[in-house]
Amino acid sequence: MKFKLKHDFFTIENIVLMLAITMCLVWTYQAVVAMSRNWELSERLTAERKALELVKTEVETAELENEYQATAEYQELMARRFLDKEWPGENMVILPENTTEAKEKHKIVSEEVVQKEYSNLEKWMMYLFPSY
Numbered sequence: 001m002k003f004k005l006k007h008d009f010f011t012i013e014n015i016v017l018m019l020a021i022t023m024c025l026v027w028t029y030q031a032v033v034a035m036s037r038n039w040e041l042s043e044r045l046t047a048e049r050k051a052l053e054l055v056k057t058e059v060e061t062a063e064l065e066n067e068y069q070a071t072a073e074y075q076e077l078m079a080r081r082f083l084d085k086e087w088p089g090e091n092m093v094i095l096p097e098n099t100t101e102a103k104e105k106h107k108i109v110s111e112e113v114v115q116k117e118y119s120n121l122e123k124w125m126m127y128l129f130p131s132y
Contacts, residue, residue, distance in 0.1 A: 068074055079085040086092075118126070 076085075
C-alpha cells in the first residue's frame with residue numbers, strides 16, 4: 001500500500017496538478033477578498049461624498065443667512081420686533097378677534113372642495129387609461 005501510494009499517487013504530474021489547484025484556490029480567495037474590500041471602500045467613499053455635499057449645502061445656507069442678516073431690511077425687522085422701534089408717523093392698529101361667521105366662512109369653502117379617495121386599482125386605471 002505504501003509502495004503503491006508513493007509511486008502511483010505522488011508522481012510529478014499529480015504534484016504539479018495539486019500545486020496548480022492550490023494556486024487557483026488561493027488566487028480565487030484573494031480575488032474575493034480584494035473585491036469585498038473594494039466594495040466596502042466604494043460604499044465608504046459614497047457615504048463620504050454625500051456627507052461632503054451636505055456640509056457644503058449647510059455652509060452655503062449659513063453664508064446666505066449671514067448675508068441676509070447684514071441687510072438693512074433684516075436689521076429693521078429685528079429692531080421692530082425686539083426693541084419696539086417704529087418709523088416716525090407710524091401707528092399701531094389693533095384688530096379685533098375674528099368672528100365665528102368669518103371663521104366658518106372658510107370651513108364651508110374647504111368642505112365643498114373635498115376630493116374623492118381613489119382605490120389603488122382606480123389610480124392605476126386612471127394612469128394607464130386617462131379617459132377612464
